[in-house]
Amino acid sequence: xxxxxxxxxxxxxxxxxxxxxxxxxxxxxxxxxxxxxxxxxxxxxxxxxxxxxxxxxxxxxxxxxxxxxxxxxxxxxxxxxxxxxxxxxxxxxxxxxxxxxxxxxxxxxxxxxxxxxxxxxxxxxxxxxxx
Amino acid sequence: xxxxxxxxxxxxxxxxxxxxxxxxxxxxxxxxxxxxxxxxxxxxxxxxxxxxxxxxxxxxxxxxxxxxxxxxxxxxxxxxxxxxxxxxxxxxxxxxxxxxxxxxxxxxxxxxxxxxxxxxxxxxxxxxxxxxxxxxxxxxxxxxxxxxxxxxxxxxxxxxxxxxxxxxxxxxxxxxxxxxxxxxxxxxxxxxxxxxxxxxxxxxxxxxxxxxxxxxxxxxxxxxxxxxxxxxxxxxxxxxxxxxxxxxxxxxxxxxxxxxxxxxxxxxxxxxxxxxxxxxxxxxxxxxxxxxxxxxxxxxxxxxxxxxxxxxxxxxxxxxxxxxxxxxxxxxxxxxxxxxxxxxxxxxxxx
Ligand SMILES: [Zn+2]
Numbered sequence: 001x002x003x004x005x006x007x008x009x010x011x012x013x014x015x016x017x018x019x020x021x022x023x024x025x026x027x028x029x030x031x032x033x034x035x036x037x038x039x040x041x042x043x044x045x046x047x048x049x050x051x052x053x054x055x056x057x058x059x060x061x062x063x064x065x066x067x068x069x070x071x072x073x074x075x076x077x078x079x080x081x082x083x084x085x086x087x088x089x090x091x092x093x094x095x096x097x098x099x100x101x102x103x104x105x106x107x108x109x110x111x112x113x114x115x116x117x118x119x120x121x122x123x124x125x126x127x128x129x130x131x
Numbered sequence: 132x133x134x135x136x137x138x139x140x141x142x143x144x145x146x147x148x149x150x151x152x153x154x155x156x157x158x159x160x161x162x163x164x165x166x167x168x169x170x171x172x173x174x175x176x177x178x179x180x181x182x183x184x185x186x187x188x189x190x191x192x193x194x195x196x197x198x199x200x201x202x203x204x205x206x207x208x209x210x211x212x213x214x215x216x217x218x219x220x221x222x223x224x225x226x227x228x229x230x231x232x233x234x235x236x237x238x239x240x241x242x243x244x245x246x247x248x249x250x251x252x253x254x255x256x257x258x259x260x261x262x263x264x265x266x267x268x269x270x271x272x273x274x275x276x277x278x279x280x281x282x283x284x285x286x287x288x289x290x291x292x293x294x295x296x297x298x299x300x301x302x303x304x305x306x307x308x309x310x311x312x313x314x315x316x317x318x319x320x321x322x323x324x325x326x327x328x329x330x331x332x333x334x335x336x337x338x339x340x341x342x343x344x345x346x347x348x349x350x351x352x353x354x355x356x357x358x359x360x361x362x363x364x365x366x367x368x369x370x371x372x373x374x375x376x377x378x379x380x381x382x383x384x385x386x387x388x389x390x391x392x393x394x395x396x397x398x399x400x401x402x403x404x405x406x407x408x409x410x411x412x413x414x415x416x417x418x419x420x421x422x423x424x425x426x427x428x429x430x431x432x433x434x435x436x437x438x439x440x441x442x443x444x445x446x447x448x449x450x451x452x453x454x455x456x457x458x459x460x461x462x463x464x465x466x467x468x469x470x471x472x473x474x475x476x477x478x479x480x481x482x
Contacts, residue, residue, distance in 0.1 A: 092462060107183070120180075130460040
């Protein structure tokens with residue numbers, strides 16, 4: 001599966017942060033799944049809120065060759081309330097933004113470009129909210 | 132009542148100061164600041180382009196309009212820096228905001244007036260009764276060649292407008308007028324990276340002639356005078372031109388400062404007068420009249436007369452304000468980082 005085909009297929013969560021919430025155990029899943037690990041098939045569609053908080057973070061200094069121009073870059077786990085957590089890149093980051101509990105919001109950004117002539121891939125990254 | 136039911140802006144966080152660019156080219160920063168009437172400009176992050184800026188502005192407009200994205204009958208993005216030469220930016224933006232499917236989508240191009248062009252088309256379609264709601268976006272991440280005067284001003288930003296009718300209208304569109312001729316003041320040929328300008332056409336025969344021709348016809352058509360307006364916003368390629376053309380038409384500085392963002396934003400091309408209008412809508416009172424006139428090289432102008440309604444103060448706090456984007460949370464770049472961000476550095480191709 002090429003990247004562009006995969007990203008096209010993953011548009012619901014990559015473009016719109018759509019997922020599901022389990023009616024039985026209350027857990028949230030992004031991307032959406034058919035069956036909750038608790039065994040329930042009772043899942044309702046939901047969209048993640050636009051704001052969350054940094055649960056933990058790391059800075060990548062030696063990245064995948066494709067991202068060598070953007071090192072060092074920050075990865076954060078964002079908690080979106082009700083236990084929904086997502087691993088995301090923290091865009092436009094400054095060292096002082098990397099704090100556990102820091103409020104962040106999502107912004108639509110370019111994620112990958114397949115070379116100089118390939119398709120462009122987009123999705124959400126986190127950015128620190130102004131304090 | 133037909134007009135704007137939602138609006139939203141987006142401006143990147145990164146900035147570069149005129150001094151920082153002048154230092155590299157051995158130019159006199161004070162001369163540039165005085166000559167261009169600006170001190171700094173916005174710079175898109177390496178992962179931002181017209182599509183991402185448009186998506187953020189579009190989401191802000193939807194928050195203020197309070198309509199579901201799939202109610203949009205059209206989505207137009209006007210820009211001269213669309214990421215794809217072939218594949219409309221609005222296809223991605225429509226899907227990102229949840230509007231994809233049954234709507235009319237197009238990329239528009241007319242140098243710096245491509246944004247107002249979309250506003251005019253979306254408004255006209257609502258007026259014709261073809262669609263209920265329509266969105267138009269003006270966005271750019273334009274570049275000037277290194278060392279060129281345009282490098283000091285070419286910046287990035289977006290503004291989105293949703294046109295509709297009924298009680299949601301926060302600013303009615305009362306009158307419109309457009310003006311266009313063949314004037315070779317500025318162009319970019321296919322496959323060329325940077326635009327070129329025909330210096331002798333810049334200024335008087337291009338910017339001033341088209342804006343005054345459009346604006347004077349619009350004033351005549353509406354039977355209004357400059358003093359009838361609380362606000363006026365013009366295309367702003369630099370700090371000086373919009374103030375000069377406004378004064379020539381009879382507008383006072385106080386009417387123009389609110390929408391005059393270029394001194395610290397730079398020239399956002401297709402976003403310029405549309406973003407200026409968002410800053411006015413953020414503060415205008417019900418009953419206030421707004422005069423807008425864009426300009427796009429090539430050349431042409433679109434003019435609008437708006438009247439703010441009592442719906443505006445109720446929805447303006449539902450999304451970030453334009454002045455907040457402009458004044459808060461800025462990250463300043465040195466020229467080296469800026470050149471890397473804007474891909475002005477030649478790298479060895481890895482094998
Ligand atoms: Zn469950």
